[in-house]
Amino acid sequence: MVATIPSNISRDERMRLKIGLAEMLKGGVIMDVCTAEQARIAEAAGATAVMALERVPAQIRAEGGVARMANPRLIQEIMEVSSIPVMAKARIGHFAEAQVLQSLGVDFIDESEVLTPADEVHHIDKHHFDTPFVCGARDIGEALRRVAEGAAMIRTKGEAGTGDVVHAVKHMRQIMADIQRVTSLREDELYVAARDYRVPVELLQQVAREGKLPVPNFSAGGIATPADAALMRSLGAEAIFVGSGIFMSDGYTYAPREEAEQRARAIVRACTHYDDPEIVAACSAECTGAMKGLAVAALEQHQWLQGRGE
């Protein structure tokens, strides 16, 4: 599929279209899928988008090796069976992978720390793409550096592939606390804050004015249950990504189909009704089994994916 956006449209208009699609995903659940069959299950369960990839983070973590962009054939198969937006991951800094994904016509590109980084210094210059990008962040500095590079959506990094929500919580709390702090600064203090956070002062001024990030603020990285989804939404996440938590039992084994369907439906429902504990309880009761998971506290820091790409 060929891009039809005229290349002469302004950066501003292009950014509005990119953020516009992110707006459409608010309140919903974006699910990792590795096959067309899983994509069908995700859509039927009420996912607002799917992330097409070859191995979910739990598998990447278990199997090791270099994790790269998925095979275009797989992405196209998933695009063919999905009526909802399809996302795909490119390695950090790997703009050639991102160009491939754009040429396939995917609706969103995740420049993701879950894949093995291709550049230790630079992220992709996302302004040069018509396809919107989502990037991970652990604090406001990382978030705004990605926005400066053209990201249209930010998600917490958390610790992907663990089924342990603890770092998604840590990162969301950090970002929300940072935003709170920025709104309380005097105008002349924002210059120093911009220096400390290593971000353009204009973006920091915007956060101070509006009390929120300039782009939608989602959560990812270890969300595995309906209550996890409710927790992240309560902490300020405007939508969530669920990676390994739906289709995996652990890093090697797929969950039985029926279990995956139950979990998918339950997480979608809990995400919308996050502030109604009775509904979240009913959603939790609907699920049999959950991803076994890996406690983040038991990991060595060098095993963390979240340190990739600051």
Place this chain on the structure above:
Amino acid sequence: MAMRVGVLAVQGAYQAHAARLKLLGAEPVLVRSAAELNDIRGIILPGGESTTMLRFLARDQLLQALTDFAAEHPVLGTCAGLILLAREVEPQQQSLGLLNVSVQRNAYGRQLDSAIIKGSTALSGGPLEMVFIRAPAITHVGDGVTVLAERDNQPVLVQQGHLLGCAFHPELSQDTRVHQLFLEGMGRGI
């Protein structure tokens, strides 16, 4: 007192609609259950994913509650909300079936085909800025439906009595006329 106007908040661009309503002096009320339809003057069905919204509507008896509500109150359906309102949807899926139009999902293509367009409109004030995002097309307009705006000679904003359907996203536009039209209808009553 500000007019209380509902925004279906299962999922999608409900925050953007709520912000627009506030800007125009109305009081947005986020609706996630049938009980929340009480005490509002009208409702906006926002953009997002119609497949996701349908799952919630079907499960929570909201489909029937919304049908009853829409018989007596103004409704604005944008993008996915238009799909929910339409009488006929392609490829076939459930809908409220209230607005006498046929709609084709994702007819304007994927995200790369999303576009901001200035189109002709019957609303006073000149061309309308319209933001299309993975937008549906109105492929057939039935009796009783007036076309208020077009894109390449295809209807994109339609009205049938107190129902408004919109293939684009007025909540993301700098132009506030669609929301104003909706609120004016509510002010008059039906």
